[in-house]
Amino acid sequence: xxxIRSSYHPIDAAILWCGLAAYQDEILRVxxxxxxxxxKHFPQWPSLQxxxxxxxxxxxxxxxxxxxxxxxxxxxxxxxxxxxxVRRADLVAWFLRNFPDQRPAFLFPPNLDHSECISLNAHLxxxxxxxxxxxxxxxxxxxxxxxxxxxxTLVSANRELSxxxxxxxxxxxxxxxxxxxxxxxxxxxxxGKSNSGQVQSIYPSQAALVEEITxxxxxxxxxxxxxxxxxxxxxxxxxxxxxxx
Numbered sequence: 289x290x291x292i293r294s295s296y297h298p299i300d301a302a303i304l305w306c307g308l309a310a311y312q313d314e315i316l317r318v319x320x321x322x323x324x325x326x327x328k329h330f331p332q333w334p335s336l337q338x339x340x341x342x343x344x345x346x347x348x349x350x351x352x353x354x355x356x357x358x359x360x361x362x363x364x365x366x367x368x369x370x371x372x373x374v375r376r377a378d379l380v381a382w383f384l385r386n387f388p389d390q391r392p393a394f395l396f397p398p399n400l401d402h403s404e405c406i407s408l409n410a411h412l413x414x415x416x417x418x419x420x421x422x423x424x425x426x427x428x429x430x431x432x433x434x435x436x437x438x439x440x441t442l443v444s445a446n447r448e449l450s451x452x453x454x455x456x457x458x459x460x461x462x463x464x465x466x467x468x469x470x471x472x473x474x475x476x477x478x479x480g481k482s483n484s485g486q487v488q489s490i491y492p493s494q495a496a497l498v499e500e501i502t503x504x505x506x507x508x509x510x511x512x513x514x515x516x517x518x519x520x521x522x523x524x525x526x527x528x529x530x531x532x533x
Contacts (some may be wrong), residue, residue, distance in 0.1 A: 292397070295373045296355075298347065302340035304394035306333060346382060353378045386407045465526060468519075472527025474503070475520060494520055 299320050326337040346352035354361045354372045421480045480487045491497040498516045
């Protein structure tokens, strides 16, 4: 019975691929690093050299992930294949992609139930979808960072603009609201009644107050009847909202 291992050297994988486990010790006595050495010493097993070269070529071109003395092998590394190790899972995936009609017993035990396993194609599709999702997440993360930075810049610019407006005597939205609330409170006290119901002003209505202002200050900018009516109405509305809050 062939034991299941977590990784294999290329020569071990080639021997098991050929079904020559019984001759493994004999084969390993030969220096397989020399080109054509296995074919020379074991002409009765021509597939042994061919399978070893196939595995090594796959490692060199990057099709089959492998490690060399514990470190991952890249395509620009020149290494001795006898020191390489290939994970069992990578070997299985490589066989499924390149030799779908072959099922070496050391990688595909005949008694295993694969009915609930997903196919390689389904796995690759799922892996591609995960990679795409990760790229999308990273893109969104970058966009969020850029938007956050832009918002911070806008907030800073808005604060600076408000300070400039106040320095120029132009009220900001906040100060405008405060002014409206203040004017609304004055109008409420001036034109309203006391808690006992007594009238607190000599002006019976807002219209009378506006008329008196325009009479006393004719031609003053900002004190026209239309402006006063509009500003007083807005101030009383703001004050009513603030009072309810």
